[in-house]
Amino acid sequence: MKIIDNVSKFQNKHPDWFFLIKYTCLFTLLLLSIASMALNRIIATESNPFFYANF
Amino acid sequence: MQTFKFFFKRLFLVVVAFGIALLTTEMVIARCVAYPPYGVEYKALYMPHESKWINIREPYSRIFNVEGKSITSVNNLGFPGLDIESLENPIVILGSSYVEAFQYQPDEIGSSLFWSELIEAGYHQPVLNLGCSGHDPYNSWFRIMLHQKRLDFSAEDVILVLNSDNADWLNRHSKPFIFDKPKGFGRKDNSLKIRIGIKARNASSLVEVLYKGLLKGDDVDEPSPSKNGYKELSQEDSLEYSLSQDMIDCLIAYSHEYCGFSVLSIAGNPDFNSALKEFCEHQDISLYIKPLTYPKYMIGGAGHLNKEGNKALAKALLTLWKSTHKAM
Numbered sequence: 001m002k003i004i005d006n007v008s009k010f011q012n013k014h015p016d017w018f019f020l021i022k023y024t025c026l027f028t029l030l031l032l033s034i035a036s037m038a039l040n041r042i043i044a045t046e047s048n049p050f051f052y053a054n055f
Numbered sequence: 056m057q058t059f060k061f062f063f064k065r066l067f068l069v070v071v072a073f074g075i076a077l078l079t080t081e082m083v084i085a086r087c088v089a090y091p092p093y094g095v096e097y098k099a100l101y102m103p104h105e106s107k108w109i110n111i112r113e114p115y116s117r118i119f120n121v122e123g124k125s126i127t128s129v130n131n132l133g134f135p136g137l138d139i140e141s142l143e144n145p146i147v148i149l150g151s152s153y154v155e156a157f158q159y160q161p162d163e164i165g166s167s168l169f170w171s172e173l174i175e176a177g178y179h180q181p182v183l184n185l186g187c188s189g190h191d192p193y194n195s196w197f198r199i200m201l202h203q204k205r206l207d208f209s210a211e212d213v214i215l216v217l218n219s220d221n222a223d224w225l226n227r228h229s230k231p232f233i234f235d236k237p238k239g240f241g242r243k244d245n246s247l248k249i250r251i252g253i254k255a256r257n258a259s260s261l262v263e264v265l266y267k268g269l270l271k272g273d274d275v276d277e278p279s280p281s282k283n284g285y286k287e288l289s290q291e292d293s294l295e296y297s298l299s300q301d302m303i304d305c306l307i308a309y310s311h312e313y314c315g316f317s318v319l320s321i322a323g324n325p326d327f328n329s330a331l332k333e334f335c336e337h338q339d340i341s342l343y344i345k346p347l348t349y350p351k352y353m354i355g356g357a358g359h360l361n362k363e364g365n366k367a368l369a370k371a372l373l374t375l376w377k378s379t380h381k382a383m
Binding site: 016019020022023024026027028030031032034035037038039040041042043046047 | 068069077121122
C-alpha cells in the first residue's frame with residue numbers, strides 16, 4: 001500500500017516525469033520482448049546441426 | 056493553444072522514452088546477452104555468373120555460435136584461426152564450415168592446431184583458413200581467388216578438405232563450370248540499401264538480432280545431405296559409384312592452378328573415398344583419407360567437428376602435409 005501511495009504522490013507531483021518513466025518502461029518491455037523473440041528464432045534455426053549460413 | 060502545447064509536450068516525451076528504451080535494450084543485448092554486431096566490412100561479388108556475394112569480415116569481429124554455445128572471433132585479417140602477420144607463401148586450407156569451425160575459439164580449431172604443430176616442427180609457413188559455411192570446391196575456387204586478389208598474395212600450397220561428396224552442393228551451380236575470373240569479379244556492393252544495412256547492423260547488436268531473427272527468415276542456402284553429410288547408397292549404386300563430373304572438373308582446375316595442391320577427405324563415405332583415391336592416384340594429386348564425420352568426432356553426435364574432431368583434423372592435415380613435404 002505504501003508503495004502505491006508513494007507512486008500516486010509522485011504521479012501527482014511530477015506528471016511529466018511519471019509519463020516519461022511509464023513509457024520508457026513500456027517501450028523497453030516491448031523492444032525486449034521483440035528482441036527475445038528474434039533471438040529465440042536465431043537459436044532455434046542455428047541449433048539445427050545442418051544449418052548452413054546464406055553466404 | 057493549451058491543448059496543442061500539451062499534445063506536443065507528450066509527443067516529445069514519448070519520443071524521448073522510445074530513445075531511452077532503445078538504448079536500454081541495446082545495452083541488454085550487447086552486454087548481458089553479449090550478442091555481437093554484424094562485423095562485416097562489405098560484400099564482394101565473387102561468383103558474378105551466379106550473382107553471389109561474399110561477406111568480407113572486419114578484423115577481430117565476433118561471431119555468436121549457437122552450436123558451440125560460444126562467442127568466437129576472426130583473426131586480424133577477418134578469417135577463422137590465429138593472427139597472421141605475413142601472407143608470404145601461405146598454406147591455404149579450403150573447405151566448408153567443418154574447416155571454418157566457428158564453434159570454438161580461434162586457437163582450438165583444426166587449422167590453428169595444425170599451424171601450431173608446424174611451428175613446433177620448426178616450419179614457419181603461415182596457415183590461412185579459408186573454410187566457409189556452405190562452400191563446396193567450386194565456391195572455394197572463387198573464394199581463394201578473391202582473397203588472393205584482395206590481399207595480394209599468391210598461394211602454392213592449397214589443401215582442399217572434403218567433408219562429403221558435395222554432390223548436392225555442386226548441383227546448386229549453373230553448368231558448365233567456369234573457372235576464369237568473370238567480369239565484375241571482386242566488385243564491392245556499393246548500393247545504398249546494402250551500405251546502410253551493413254552500417255546499421257555493424258553499429259547495433261539489437262539491429263543485428265532483429266534483422267537475423269525477424270527479417271532474414273529461413274532463406275538459407277542449404278543443401279540436403281543425409282545424416283552424416285553424404286547420401287546413403289544402395290548396393291546397386293555402390294557398385295557403380297564414381298566421382299561426379301563437377302567434382303572432377305574442380306579437382307583438375309585446382310591441380311592445374313596450384314602446384315602444391317592436395318586433398319584431405321574427412322568424409323565417412325567409403326565409396327566416395329575409394330573413387331576419390333582412384334582419381335587422385337590417376338591425376339597424381341596428393342590425397343589423405345581420414346573419415347571424421349562420425350558421431351565420436353561431431354558436436355552432439357551429428358553436428359560440426361567437436362574438439363576431438365578438430366584435433367583429429369589437425370593431425371590429418373599434418374599427416375597429409377608431411378606426406379607431400381617429405382623433407383620435413
